[in-house]
Amino acid sequence: MSQAVIQLLRQKFGAAIVETHAQFGDDTAVVESSKWLEIATFLKNDPACAFEMLSDLSAVDYPERTPRLEVVAHLYSLTKGHRVRIKTRVGDEEGEGAEIDTVVGLWGTANWLERECFDMFGVNFRGHPDLRRILMYPEFQGHPLRKDYPAEKAQPLVAYRTDEEAGMSIDKQAPFGPHEGMSFARNDWTKRAEDAN
Amino acid sequence: MESLDLELDEGHLELPAEPMRLMMGPSHPAMHGTVRCVVDLSGETILNVDVQIGYLHRGFEKMCERGTWAQVFPYVDRLNYVSPMLNNVGYALAVEKMCGIVVPERCQWYRMILGELARMSDHLTCDGAMAMELGAFTPFLWMIKAREMIWDVMEEETGARLTHSFGRIGGMAKPPTKHFKDLALNTARSVVAIVDESEKMLLKNRIFVDRLENVGVISQADAISLGFTGPCLRATGVAYDIRKTQPYLKYDEIDFEVPVGTNGDTLDRFLVRLAEIRQSARIIEQACARMADEGAVSVDDPRVMLPEKTAVYGTIEATIQHFKLVMEGAKVPKGEVYSYTEAGNGELGFYLVSDGSGTPFRVRIRPPSFMNTGGLGHLLKGRMISDVVPIFGSLNMIGGECDH
Numbered sequence: 218m219s220q221a222v223i224q225l226l227r228q229k230f231g232a233a234i235v236e237t238h239a240q241f242g243d244d245t246a247v248v249e250s251s252k253w254l255e256i257a258t259f260l261k262n263d264p265a266c267a268f269e270m271l272s273d274l275s276a277v278d279y280p281e282r283t284p285r286l287e288v289v290a291h292l293y294s295l296t297k298g299h300r301v302r303i304k305t306r307v308g309d310e311e312g313e314g315a316e317i318d319t320v321v322g323l324w325g326t327a328n329w330l331e332r333e334c335f336d337m338f339g340v341n342f343r344g345h346p347d348l349r350r351i352l353m354y355p356e357f358q359g360h361p362l363r364k365d366y367p368a369e370k371a372q373p374l375v376a377y378r379t380d381e382e383a384g385m386s387i388d389k390q391a392p393f394g395p396h397e398g399m400s401f402a403r404n405d406w407t408k409r410a411e412d413a414n
Numbered sequence: 415m416e417s418l419d420l421e422l423d424e425g426h427l428e429l430p431a432e433p434m435r436l437m438m439g440p441s442h443p444a445m446h447g448t449v450r451c452v453v454d455l456s457g458e459t460i461l462n463v464d465v466q467i468g469y470l471h472r473g474f475e476k477m478c479e480r481g482t483w484a485q486v487f488p489y490v491d492r493l494n495y496v497s498p499m500l501n502n503v504g505y506a507l508a509v510e511k512m513c514g515i516v517v518p519e520r521c522q523w524y525r526m527i528l529g530e531l532a533r534m535s536d537h538l539t540c541d542g543a544m545a546m547e548l549g550a551f552t553p554f555l556w557m558i559k560a561r562e563m564i565w566d567v568m569e570e571e572t573g574a575r576l577t578h579s580f581g582r583i584g585g586m587a588k589p590p591t592k593h594f595k596d597l598a599l600n601t602a603r604s605v606v607a608i609v610d611e612s613e614k615m616l617l618k619n620r621i622f623v624d625r626l627e628n629v630g631v632i633s634q635a636d637a638i639s640l641g642f643t644g645p646c647l648r649a650t651g652v653a654y655d656i657r658k659t660q661p662y663l664k665y666d667e668i669d670f671e672v673p674v675g676t677n678g679d680t681l682d683r684f685l686v687r688l689a690e691i692r693q694s695a696r697i698i699e700q701a702c703a704r705m706a707d708e709g710a711v712s713v714d715d716p717r718v719m720l721p722e723k724t725a726v727y728g729t730i731e732a733t734i735q736h737f738k739l740v741m742e743g744a745k746v747p748k749g750e751v752y753s754y755t756e757a758g759n760g761e762l763g764f765y766l767v768s769d770g771s772g773t774p775f776r777v778r779i780r781p782p783s784f785m786n787t788g789g790l791g792h793l794l795k796g797r798m799i800s801d802v803v804p805i806f807g808s809l810n811m812i813g814g815e816c817d818h
Contacts, residue, residue: 240749241511269638272754273780277767289765291752291780295638295654302752326641329788337475352468352817361476368476 219244219299222266230256235306243302250305253288254318260292260301261323268292268301271324274331276338278312280364285312286338290320312339312363319345337362433461438802440469445806446543447813449787455799463794467787470813478777482743483509484583486777491577493779493815496539497532499568500757501815502581507662508753508764509583512746515713521585522663523705527598528571528580530694530701534605535564536758536810537645537687537694544684544807545616548625553612560608567597583744584719585712595702602695609691626681630793630805633678640792641785644760645686646809650678656756668700683808718744743772759783759810781815 223237223244233252238245248256260266272291279285284306293300308315319342320327331342332351339360342348350357356374359366371377380386439450448469454462474493478486490505491498503525510517517525542557565575570591572578580587591597616622632642634650647654655672657665673689675682712719716735725732748770754763763780786809793805 241751243750243752245750271641272761273752273763273765273778275765275778277776277778289778291763291765295652298659300752324641325636325639325792326785326788329784333784350468352471354468361473364479366476368473368480 219297219301222260222299222301225263225265226256226259229259243300245302245304247304247306250284250288250307250317253305254320256303257290257320257323260303266294266301267296268294270295271320271326271330272300274320274327274334276334276340276362278338278363282306283310284308284315285310286315286340288317288334288340307340312360315339316341316343318343321345336360339363436799440466445803446547447811447816449806449811449813449816451790451794451802451806453794453799453802458798458800460794460797460799460802463791465787465790467784467813468817470817472818474779474818475777478774480773482740482772483746483774484739484743486774487581488577488579490581490779491579493781493818494536494758494762494783494812495576495814496812497536497758498576498578499528499532499580500536500755501762502578503529503663504753504755504757504762505764506581506583507755508751508766509746511753512749512751512766512768513583513718513744514747515584515715515718517585517713518710519664520706520709521711523701524586524590524711526663526665526668527594527698527701527705528568530697531564531567531598531601533758534602534691534694535561537691538564538605538609540758540807540810541684541687542612544804545612545622547803547807548622550616550619550622553615556608556612556615560605563601563604567594567601570594570597582712582719584715585710589711590705595705598698599702602698606692606695609688613688623681625800625804626679626684626808628677628679628681629797629801630680630808631678632789632793636792637678637789640789642760642789643782643785644756644758645683645690646786646789647760648672649675649682649686651676656754656761660754662755664701664704665697667704668697670696670700680804680808745770745772746774754780757782759786759812759815762815779815779818781812781818783810783812783816784818787811787816 223246226246227234230252233249235247235249260268270293272293274290277287277289279287286308287304287306289302289304291300291302305317307317319331329351331345332348334340335342335348336350336353337360357372378387433454433456436453436455437450438453439445440448450466452464453460474489477489486505487502490501493501538557538561542554546554568578569575571594572580632650634652637647637650651674653672653674658672670693673686673693675686720739721732721735726736746768748768750767752763752765754761760782762782765778766774767776769775790806790809794802
């Protein structure tokens with residue numbers, strides 16, 4: 218990780234860098250979503266940064282925050298040997314209108330990673346050449362990694378067989394319900410949202 | 415008898431001018447792993463290809479948000495199911511980085527030896543399966559026999575051949591067995607002997623080499639841009655190995671080399687894997703020499719480690735500790751972390767977000783196979799249909815981690 222890169226970003230972009238931290242030794246910068254592409258381009262092309270590799274791009278859903286979704290990218294420089302994490306926040310309370318620029322033009326990896334992020338969280342990447350679902354099937358409704366998507370919800374393409382069709386009980390639920398084996402610590406985000414209202 | 419081609423000059427043999435669309439997969443006999451390649455063909459040349467993944471998507475990241483931090487271990491076993499130990503260690507290191515825990519020295523060596531054995535089995539599977547898909551069945555059986563030896567060691571140590579769930583936050587589930595070092599050393603030596611033999615079988619086979627050489631060539635710049643890591647990147651000549659560049663565990667105290675290729679073709683990827691098996695054997699030799707025979711393998715930290723079973727049944731404090739750890743889970747400090755290790759296929763990263771409770775807020779895995787498979791389309795374009803099989807085999811796509 219590299220503190221120098223964060224300093225450089227602060228100098229160059231000033232107010233566009235919302236906050237920075239170095240928790241657990243991982244240097245992080247939270248940036249304005251409108252400057253996402255500009256900052257990414259700088260990080261890739263500036264000789265002092267030289268992040269040739271986009272290690273990872275993903276998102277996190279914070280249902281109690283606005284903007285709700287946080288897009289997280291991890292960059293690595295092979296020549297300099299340093300890493301940095303850049304994040305940006307998008308979307309309203311419902312996660313609608315989450316949109317940022319694509320970085321496919323900078324790193325080839327971004328193509329599939331952004332498709333995955335779109336699939337799982339519903340973040341739209343402006344200018345992506347081929348933004349469609351990658352892990353889920355095209356008929357799938359919703360974005361499974363959002364906290365308010367119920368984990369036990371199923372969307373089968375072919376309807377499940379009913380008891381009548383089978384002529385017997387084919388209840389495959391776990392004997393203690395869908396949450397069997399899950400600890401007390403599990404968070405029920407749908408319930409939390411209902412309680413809050 | 416009349417010549418068969420007499421009728422031919424009467425009409426023109428009309429070949430379709432439009433490209434033909436062919437679906438390879440999701441279940442294709444010559445491709446291991448469920449993946450579908452939709453290829454547009456002109457004759458036998460691939461004009462365009464759309465790689466479709468997701469057939470093994472099981473919602474790994476969603477499942478992790480429902481249990482405790484320790485309940486993630488069985489899930490990471492099933493990511494790369496050919497080398498589950500490397501995933502176990504990778505995830506354990508990520509959580510330990512957040513908790514600020516450093517495991518005892520003996521455990522670090524233990525993790526390294528088990529991890530290198532797992533790496534060997536990963537590479538053996540990839541190279542063996544690749545040979546089999548090109549018609550060389552004998553080396554495949556030899557290599558699978560070698561892999562079985564490694565899994566015997568794993569079974570002896572963990573009780574399970576494949577899904578060990580052996581890692582723990584702050585250590586390992588059990589200390590090494592009495593004969594662990596002998597087992598590991600003997601296995602590593604036998605595996606290298608088998609690799610030598612298989613290599614002779616394959617690399618002196620003209621057909622095998624011809625089908626790999628200069629097939630699926632990728633340049634350094636493209637490989638880096640596509641996020642290739644592990645043997646696929648090293649085959650292009652970039653010596654990026656996290657064990658060397660950002661050493662974790664005790665890799666900085668060990669003498670080993672990072673094999674690199676020159677050409678970035680399928681043969682290089684095959685050879686880099688074979689060379690890495692030999693390097694893994696070197697690491698195991700040195701680690702066995704340095705691992706202590708006595709001492710703790712887990713940290714003595716009641717916040718994360720389960721107490722002794724006898725204490726749980728005998729004292730109220732240990733019973734409460736056990737109950738809290740099982741029902742609520744170990745509390746991990748609030749924050750976010752990205753931890754990365756060198757797995758069989760490359761950089762295996764875990765991006766973890768904790769809200770301070772016993773349940774992970776977000777577990778994001780950076781699966782090396784996902785990026786490698788993402789480059790498949792680039793490698794296939796312009797090649798022949800018969801090249802799909804060796805190129806796909808050399809990327810070692812593991813459905814479990816690629817599809818999350």
